[in-house]
Amino acid sequence: MIDSFAGNTTKPNPFEVAQRQFDIAADRLGLDNGLRQVLRTTKRELTVHFPVTMDDGSIQVFTGYRVQHDVGRGPAKGGIRYHPDVTLDEVRALAMWMTWKCAVVRLPYGGAKGGVVCDPKRMSLSEQETLTRRFATELTPLIGPDSDIPAPDVNTNPQTMAWIMDTYSMHQGYSVPSVVTGKPIDVGGSEGRAEATGRGVVFTIEQAARELGLDLANATVAVQGYGNAGSTTAKLLHRDYGCHIVAVSDSRGAIHNPEGIDPDAAVLYKGQNGSVSGFPSSEPISNEDLLALPVDILVPAALENQITEENAGSVRARIIAEAANGPTTPEADQMLYGNGQMVIPDILANAGGVTVSYFEWVQDKQAFFWTETEINEKLRRIMLSSFDEVLQTAKREKVDMRTAAYLLAVDRVAAATRLRGIYP
Ligand code: NAD
Numbered sequence: 426m427i428d429s430f431a432g433n434t435t436k437p438n439p440f441e442v443a444q445r446q447f448d449i450a451a452d453r454l455g456l457d458n459g460l461r462q463v464l465r466t467t468k469r470e471l472t473v474h475f476p477v478t479m480d481d482g483s484i485q486v487f488t489g490y491r492v493q494h495d496v497g498r499g500p501a502k503g504g505i506r507y508h509p510d511v512t513l514d515e516v517r518a519l520a521m522w523m524t525w526k527c528a529v530v531r532l533p534y535g536g537a538k539g540g541v542v543c544d545p546k547r548m549s550l551s552e553q554e555t556l557t558r559r560f561a562t563e564l565t566p567l568i569g570p571d572s573d574i575p576a577p578d579v580n581t582n583p584q585t586m587a588w589i590m591d592t593y594s595m596h597q598g599y600s601v602p603s604v605v606t607g608k609p610i611d612v613g614g615s616e617g618r619a620e621a622t623g624r625g626v627v628f629t630i631e632q633a634a635r636e637l638g639l640d641l642a643n644a645t646v647a648v649q650g651y652g653n654a655g656s657t658t659a660k661l662l663h664r665d666y667g668c669h670i671v672a673v674s675d676s677r678g679a680i681h682n683p684e685g686i687d688p689d690a691a692v693l694y695k696g697q698n699g700s701v702s703g704f705p706s707s708e709p710i711s712n713e714d715l716l717a718l719p720v721d722i723l724v725p726a727a728l729e730n731q732i733t734e735e736n737a738g739s740v741r742a743r744i745i746a747e748a749a750n751g752p753t754t755p756e757a758d759q760m761l762y763g764n765g766q767m768v769i770p771d772i773l774a775n776a777g778g779v780t781v782s783y784f785e786w787v788q789d790k791q792a793f794f795w796t797e798t799e800i801n802e803k804l805r806r807i808m809l810s811s812f813d814e815v816l817q818t819a820k821r822e823k824v825d826m827r828t829a830a831y832l833l834a835v836d837r838v839a840a841a842t843r844l845r846g847i848y849p
Pocket of ligand 1: 650
């Protein structure tokens with residue numbers, strides 16, 4: 426089955442991709458049929474159609490989803506995405522990836538995801554707030570600090586999380602900061618959360634470069650998707666390791682400068698102009714060209730299905746660090762692995778976000794907050810040990826890094842399911 430969620434071209438259905446990735450690990454683990462059925466299916470799915478009064482007084486009905494894939498290891502955890510191309514199958518895939526991600530880095534969470542079919546870029550701030558508060562209300566049967574904890578994803582941000590926290594708290598009659606993570610610091614957010622996804626990506630790139638003998642000080646980097654995850658990855662790679670960021674892109678276009686792009690200036694420019702397109706001293710290129718640049722490190726940080734069997738052969742980067750969820754299809758994975766290119770899989774590479782979300786939730790629950798240094802040290806420890814576990818598994822089992830990460834994750838979730846048993 427194919428789905429046209431990602432623009433005009435038909436792309437693989439993300440949930441089928443997620444299930445195929447799971448099947449590869451389940452086969453190798455020899456998972457029995459019953460457990461396989463449990464883990465390749467989502468546990469709970471809520472679809473809501475809800476009205477929002479727009480600024481001009483008209484009423485528009487929006488569709489939103491919240492999917493919990495598995496809660497064997499703890500409460501469901503996962504972001505909420507606002508995008509015109511959101512589908513139920515995309516949210517299912519993202520929820521399943523969250524389950525494996527939390528298991529790879531050993532967080533006591535299951536996996537969930539949410540999405541609303543909308544284009545926030547065409548909505549005023551007050552329309553976004555009304556939509557968010559109504560969607561949060563619709564999610565009330567599912568979300569809660571011990572049941573399902575949302576966080577930011579594409580086109581949602583700390584402000585969105587503050588609105589969700591406030592709406593949920595109004596219904597409870599008292600403040601419940603731990604119902605969402607990725608909040609602003611002033612309402613119970615954590616130091617380091619805004620940069621956590623990018624920082625985690627960078628820690629995994631550091632380890633991959635060490636393994637491959639790549640000198641990061643002279644490394645070139647292309648970043649697809651210059652949002653929260655992509656721009657932070659670029660900034661830290663440049664500032665802390667001396668990498669040259671030679672190309673970046675967003676939904677409106679890509680830019681290239683072989684001499685290097687100042688990542689902070691690009692963030693500023695995007696903030697002022699709505700896009701990196703037109704950034705001074707850079708050449709416009711296509712998104713396809715960006716993926717095929719002769720760089721050392723490619724960071725897909727936008728959406729799913731960007732590296733497929735059609736273009737994987739032209740990807741030349743030595744390291745592909747998946748800041749985005751689901752950017753590479755299983756066919757492309759095989760091609761890249763066959764070529765000796767290392768893909769740091771999404772469920773490992775971008776797990777820094779949910780890791781610091783976990784820290785935020787723990788801090789909210791105990792109402793006692795840590796310093797940014799403590800947060801970053803704890804994050805670094807988890808990312809490094811998780812990377813090492815995945816790498817050692819990949820070497821031992823002679824498989825690619827994604828399969829290795831899945832072997833660890835699926836095995837851990839399966840163990841929890843066996844221990845808990847099938848109710849009743
Ligand atoms: P964001 O909304 O901050 O940024 C997304 C960026 O991608 C935007 O700049 C957008 O213009 C760009 N983009 C969209 N379509 C594009 C295309 N076709 N080509 C190039 N660029 C395109 O979102 P984000 O939070 O940075 O999320 C990006 C990816 O990272 C998603 O896959 C998300 O699931 C994943 N992720 C995010 C977090 C987090 O904490 N924010 C955590 C883990 C994973």
